[in-house]
Amino acid sequence: MPEIHAVLSASASKRWLACPPSARIAEKLPDKTSVYAEEGTKAHSLAEKALRAYLAGKPLKRRPKDVDGEMWEAVDFYTSICIEKINEARKASPDAEVHVEERLDFSAWVPEGLGTGDMVIVSDSLIEVVDLKYGKGVAVSAKDNPQMRLYALGLYAAYGMLYGATEIRMTIVQPRIGNLSYEMLTVEELLKWGESIKPIARLAFEGGGKRCAGEHCRFCKAAPTCRALHDYELAVVQEATKPEELTDIDIAEIVKRADGIKKWLTAVEEYALHEAVTNGTVWPGLKVVEGRSVRKITDTDKARALLEKAGYSADDIMKPRELKTITALEKLVGKKAFGEILGGVVEKPPGKPTLVDESDKRPPMDLETVKDTDFDDSLLNA
Numbered sequence: 001m002p003e004i005h006a007v008l009s010a011s012a013s014k015r016w017l018a019c020p021p022s023a024r025i026a027e028k029l030p031d032k033t034s035v036y037a038e039e040g041t042k043a044h045s046l047a048e049k050a051l052r053a054y055l056a057g058k059p060l061k062r063r064p065k066d067v068d069g070e071m072w073e074a075v076d077f078y079t080s081i082c083i084e085k086i087n088e089a090r091k092a093s094p095d096a097e098v099h100v101e102e103r104l105d106f107s108a109w110v111p112e113g114l115g116t117g118d119m120v121i122v123s124d125s126l127i128e129v130v131d132l133k134y135g136k137g138v139a140v141s142a143k144d145n146p147q148m149r150l151y152a153l154g155l156y157a158a159y160g161m162l163y164g165a166t167e168i169r170m171t172i173v174q175p176r177i178g179n180l181s182y183e184m185l186t187v188e189e190l191l192k193w194g195e196s197i198k199p200i201a202r203l204a205f206e207g208g209g210k211r212c213a214g215e216h217c218r219f220c221k222a223a224p225t226c227r228a229l230h231d232y233e234l235a236v237v238q239e240a241t242k243p244e245e246l247t248d249i250d251i252a253e254i255v256k257r258a259d260g261i262k263k264w265l266t267a268v269e270e271y272a273l274h275e276a277v278t279n280g281t282v283w284p285g286l287k288v289v290e291g292r293s294v295r296k297i298t299d300t301d302k303a304r305a306l307l308e309k310a311g312y313s314a315d316d317i318m319k320p321r322e323l324k325t326i327t328a329l330e331k332l333v334g335k336k337a338f339g340e341i342l343g344g345v346v347e348k349p350p351g352k353p354t355l356v357d358e359s360d361k362r363p364p365m366d367l368e369t370v371k372d373t374d375f376d377d378s379l380l381n382a
């Protein structure tokens with residue numbers, strides 16, 4: 001990170017390996033940035049700075065002013081793990097090399113394949129690539145992770161033969177949810193995997209193959225207009241409409257897929273609105289109108305003076321000062337410090353019942369403890 005622009009980027013490899021034509025389709029569509037992507041970039045630059053400072057013997061001691069407590073703690077968690085790995089590698093092999101933000105060229109397997117390893121360690125006993133994931137939405141596993149394997153191939157191409165490595169470790173550190181995941185492969189296994197994806201990568205580079213929809217469509221720029229995804233999302237609903245009454249299996253299938261279907265519907269709605277507003281697209285049977293708007297006071301000092309003149313006291317018209325939300329406070333001070341300072345006055349009540357896939361790691365809920373009032377609209381929001 002930041003990912004080098006490539007048609008077949010490592011970060012999108014899960015998608016183009018499953019749906020080869022998506023690489024060239026997405027290439028023609030505009031990029032969208034998000035506040036989460038910007039946060040991730042900022043965390044990566046801080047992590048790079050912190051690791052370089054450590055390697056130069058001048059570790060960062062103070063939190064920069066523009067970094068909040070949450071990011072400072074997350075980067076500290078990541079760098080602590082990296083430092084442990086560096087020390088371990090140097091103990092086993094004193095001339096172990098450490099590189100930060102290392103460019104990794106895996107073009108021997110994937111046309112024009114280039115990526116960046118957040119930290120790599122190379123020694124004659126082990127070579128390793130470590131990737132920082134700043135997101136906290138979904139825990140990312142390093143097992144069977146094509147992005148990590150492509151980085152590992154690039155690492156092997158650069159150093160593997162020189163150091164005579166026999167094993168490669170790929171590690172993901174996702175500090176905000178305490179996720180530390182790794183996969184260890186022998187060089188033989190890694191190269192075998194590299195050979196297996198070569199024809200798919202070539203096909204994807206040439207823009208060939210058939211569209212294939214699935215979980216991997218989540219971040220595809222073509223999602224709002226893709227017929228294959230439309231058919232995939234609606235198949236479960238259409239299937240379920242055959243008998244007059246839905247079966248338990250139908251309902252369970254719909255609930256399992258509800259999250260993906262909702263996200264796809266939102267992506268289509270956002271795309272249609274964006275096209276209508278910015279490009280003047282007229283969609284059959286639709287029109288753009290003004291949505292609901294909320295009144296706002298344009299001059300709060302003047303409004304206060306006018307209300308006081310009208311006989312209302314400050315107590316009547318002013319809001320009491322209140323603490324920010326727990327999420328905002330935790331972001332401000334950092335998770336660890338938040339626990340230390342406020343642990344005694346924060347409680348976490350049991351969550352509301354939620355239906356999830358049975359593979360979910362959480363244990364089943366004790367339904368004896370559920371009250372009727374626990375059911376509301378949030379039931380389906382995992």
Ligand code: SF4
Nearest residue numbers: 019212213217220226
């Ligand atoms: S949205 Fe369409 S093009 Fe994109 S990955 Fe899914 S099936 Fe392929």
